[in-house]
Amino acid sequence: MTQDTSIAETGAQILAAVRTVVVGMDDPLEIALATILAGGHVLFEDVPGLGKTVAARSLASALGLDFRRLQCTPDMLPGDVTGSYVYAPDTGEFVFRPGPIFAGLLLADEINRTTPKTQSAMLEAMAERQVTVEGNSFALPTPFHVIATSNPIEYEGTYALPEAQLDRFMVRLAVGYQETEGETQILLNRMARQQEATHVAPVIDTARLLEVQRAVEAIHVHPDIARYCVEIARATRHAQNVAVGASPRGSLGLLLLGRALAALDGRDFVRPDDIKRIAVPVLAHRLTLTPQAWAQGVSAEQIVRNVIALVPVPPTVGVPE
Structure with a gap:
């Protein structure tokens, strides 16, 4: 059994565990898992009530990560995220009390409801895996990942994420409404549980996750595939x-x-189809459109799809020489 096959089997077990709770999110769940294996952060942008929070919590449980949920509100301060210094009467000194960001996986629920100042408190953590409070830096746990949710249809009492923070999310994913069968299954699962709470048992632990992330770093990328990524972005x-x-x-x-x-597909090399599949979730949220585009109803997702159709696919398939 090769290491890549082992990653594929591990990934399949993780997704199977999550799908015992989460229904009808096969593609977003696989891309979200791949993002974590690649060391990135995930932004779920969709209407409320589609199970984004449950999906994030279930994924954290299956990965064996310490999970914290942060409900973002307009009155939230940066210290509510990073932590702050508090006075300790027994020693007469100020000691640092870590905030919820000190977790293996932080769910920032409705991140666009908190102010830009508080949003920016997460920027250093997402980029540098550390936080700085009153001039002192504190390392975050390893691994550290953020899954954030955002409501794209409600504007009152919300604050658009700055481009610098959007760029820190490796992917932006949409869940979408379920088909009739999927929504029915959600109701049946709820009746079978006889309670609101859901539970997913850990499939791996932190040590195994770090091992898988290191193995992903060894996946072969043909120079033509790397150039293909550049040509699409350009x-x-x-x-x-x-x-x-x-x-x-x-x-x-x-x-x-x-x-x-x-790696999740059991391969030790990247194919052009892998890049095509993820182009929209990786690139669309990084584009700033012109006012004319907004007026004409042109979406960033549509633009990326047009780019994929126009950029020539490399003749190689990414197989190691």
Whole structure:
């Protein structure tokens, strides 16, 4: 049994455990898992009530990660996220009390409901895996990942995420409404549990997750595939209706997530189809559209799909030489 096959089997077990609770999210769940294996952060942007919170909690449980949920509100302060210094009467000193961000997986629920100042408190953590409070830096646990949710249809009392923070999310995913059968299954599962709470048993522990993440780093990427990622990102910078295209972090996201998808598929090399599959969730949220695009109803997702259709696919399939 190869190491890549072992990653694929581990991934299948994790997804199977999550699907005992979460119904009808097969593709978003697999991409979210691949994002964590690639060391990234996930943004779920969709209407409330679709199970995003349950999916994040279940994924954390299956991965054996310490889970914290942060309900974002307009009155939340940066210290409510990072932690702060408090006075200890027994010693007469101020000691640092860690906030909820000190977790293996932090769920920032409705992240667009808190102010930009508090949103920015997560930026250093997502980028550097540390927080700085009153001039002192504190390392976050390893691994550390953020899954955030955002409501795209409600604007009153919300604050749009700044581009710098959006760019820190490796992917932005939408869940979508269930088909009739899937929604019916959700109701049947709830009746069978006879309680609101759900539970997913750990499939792996933190040590195994770190091992898998290291193995993903060894997945082969043919130079033509790397260039393909770059050409796609560059094409968004010159696309019609785009004011600012994807940065090099976007092309890097394609490569990193492509490796994780290959590993979950039991392969030790990346194919062009891996890149095509993830182009929209990796790149769409990194584009800044022109006012004309908004007026015409053109979406960033549509622009990325057009780019994928126009950029030539490399002749190689990514197989190691």
